[in-house]
Amino acid sequence: MSRPAGAGNRIVTSRYDGTWADLPAWPELPCAAAVLVADNTDAVRAVWQHVVDGDRETLVAAATRVDDEQAEGLRADGLAVVRGEDVEPAGTQRAADAGRVWLLTSGSTGRPKQVAHTLDSLTTVAGDQPARTWLCPYATGAYAWWQVVTLSLALPGQDVVFVEPAQLDEWPRLALEHGVTAASGTPTFWRQALWRAGDVVAQLKLEQITLGGEPVDQAILDRLREVFPDARISWIYASSEAGAAIAVHDGRAGFPQAWLDRETGGRPRLSVQDGELVIASPKAAEGMAPVIHTGDRVDVVDGRVLITGRIASDEINVGGSKASASSVRRVLLDHPDVVWAAVRGRKAPLVGNMVVADVVLRDGAEADTARLQAFCAERLPDYSVPRRMRVLPEIPIKETLKSDV
Amino acid sequence: MSTLSRDQVRTMMGEVLATQGKELPADDSTRLDTIGFRSLDFSELALRVEDELDTELNFDAPQLRSIETVSDVLDFVEQLQQA
Numbered sequence: 400m401s402r403p404a405g406a407g408n409r410i411v412t413s414r415y416d417g418t419w420a421d422l423p424a425w426p427e428l429p430c431a432a433a434v435l436v437a438d439n440t441d442a443v444r445a446v447w448q449h450v451v452d453g454d455r456e457t458l459v460a461a462a463t464r465v466d467d468e469q470a471e472g473l474r475a476d477g478l479a480v481v482r483g484e485d486v487e488p489a490g491t492q493r494a495a496d497a498g499r500v501w502l503l504t505s506g507s508t509g510r511p512k513q514v515a516h517t518l519d520s521l522t523t524v525a526g527d528q529p530a531r532t533w534l535c536p537y538a539t540g541a542y543a544w545w546q547v548v549t550l551s552l553a554l555p556g557q558d559v560v561f562v563e564p565a566q567l568d569e570w571p572r573l574a575l576e577h578g579v580t581a582a583s584g585t586p587t588f589w590r591q592a593l594w595r596a597g598d599v600v601a602q603l604k605l606e607q608i609t610l611g612g613e614p615v616d617q618a619i620l621d622r623l624r625e626v627f628p629d630a631r632i633s634w635i636y637a638s639s640e641a642g643a644a645i646a647v648h649d650g651r652a653g654f655p656q657a658w659l660d661r662e663t664g665g666r667p668r669l670s671v672q673d674g675e676l677v678i679a680s681p682k683a684a685e686g687m688a689p690v691i692h693t694g695d696r697v698d699v700v701d702g703r704v705l706i707t708g709r710i711a712s713d714e715i716n717v718g719g720s721k722a723s724a725s726s727v728r729r730v731l732l733d734h735p736d737v738v739w740a741a742v743r744g745r746k747a748p749l750v751g752n753m754v755v756a757d758v759v760l761r762d763g764a765e766a767d768t769a770r771l772q773a774f775c776a777e778r779l780p781d782y783s784v785p786r787r788m789r790v791l792p793e794i795p796i797k798e799t800l801k802s803d804v
Numbered sequence: 805m806s807t808l809s810r811d812q813v814r815t816m817m818g819e820v821l822a823t824q825g826k827e828l829p830a831d832d833s834t835r836l837d838t839i840g841f842r843s844l845d846f847s848e849l850a851l852r853v854e855d856e857l858d859t860e861l862n863f864d865a866p867q868l869r870s871i872e873t874v875s876d877v878l879d880f881v882e883q884l885q886q887a
Binding site: 717718745746747748749750753755769772781782786787 | 860
């Protein structure tokens with residue numbers, strides 16, 4: 400296969416610092432393989448082997464995401480399961496589906512399911528791009544991880560510094576050390592970084608800041624703009640199933656209402672059905688319905704379409720009244736002392752569920768839970784006001800960089 | 805499981821009302837509608853009890869009854885803790 404344009408880009412992991420092209424070969428890797436890795440070094444090696452050979456079928460995932468039962472399922476599907484030097488052959492012998500890349504995505508049941516892509520369907524950035532050093536803090540093998548990887552493979556001048564889960568707390572120092580100029584993360588990732596190591600983060604020479612993976616609210620966009628007045632701040636809406644569907648660069652939450660129901664060649668068509676975001680995308684995974692019901696709730700406010708959260712977890716039935724967790728969260732985040740908030744329903748007598756919230760406050764905050772409840776009471780119907788509120792010592796974050804807000 | 809005394813629950817009930825600038829009267833026969841203690845307040849009280857006991861209460865266990873006075877609330881929470 401021809402060398403990709405990004406072959407000379409620099410890749411930094413906890414055990415490797417060199418170009419894609421100089422990555423050590425992995426010739427003994429079975430042609431159709433699920434590579435369950437302990438860190439990003441093996442992950443990028445597997446990716447590069449997939450690129451170089453051209454006829455491989457590859458799944459890359461953090462070993463922690465795949466239990467024994469699922470590994471057996473992968474073998475039954477015809478993939479050898481590779482963990483470091485340990486190779487378990489496929490249970491079903493078949494020819495590799497050349498060029499196939501499998502992603503694991505958390506299904507609606509929480510159990511990972513396989514989604515079919517290729518390097519081409521995962522590559523969503525084209526054309527001339529300024530030279531950058533990217534930070535990739537995403538879980539190995541996740542859709543967002545592949546976005547950074549394929550960007551680096553496809554375009555020259557796109558170096559990548561990978562962050563291992565164990566390094567997440569210290570990524571600002573790592574980014575500073577390697578001269579990172581572009582970083583992509585969830586709103587929770589950015590909130591935690593600014594809250595925990597704002598002084599180091601502010602020293603970074605970031606030219607591009609990207610947010611995705613969770614609803615992106617105006618408060619975090621504004622905060623990032625304060626710290627990085629000259630950076631391009633973008634948010635993207637992407638998923639393993641729908642691909643990268645929305646990219647917004649104007650520094651505002653949501654996207655223009657004019658983008659709805661618009662036909663533009665080669666670009667996803669966005670629409671809203673019963674409050675749900677619906678996408679028809681040329682970059683969708685294979686086997687998906689032509690129109691994907693995303694399960695994400697949207698509100699149209701002042702000409703902007705705001706993606707507010709998962710429909711299934713957004714509505715809280717409080718004694719027959721419907722509270723919206725995302726709306727409550729938005730109000731809490733509007734309070735100047737609140738740096739992070741999560742809102743959910745909690746089982747309660749008489750009314751079935753009550754709205755409760757966890758918050759993290761900024762250093763030196765004057766607000767307490769009573770004041771925050773009063774703040775909410777001025778802005779929300781009484782059934783939507785969080786009746787129980789916990790102040791957490793720090794922002795919780797999972798390997799997915801999300802915090803189930 | 806440890807339980808909260810009737811007085812402790814009464815104090816909590818006063819706290820729920822206090823956050824809304826209301827006061828719990830001394831007389832337990834006071835009707836809830838006269839002091840503005842509503843379903844949401846009652847539910848909040850139950851969650852406060854859960855948090856204090858650090859346990860999940862079985863809200864379905866107590867028999868259905870009419871909760872009209874302060875005393876009814878305290879009786880219900882007592883029964884809730886014993887379920």
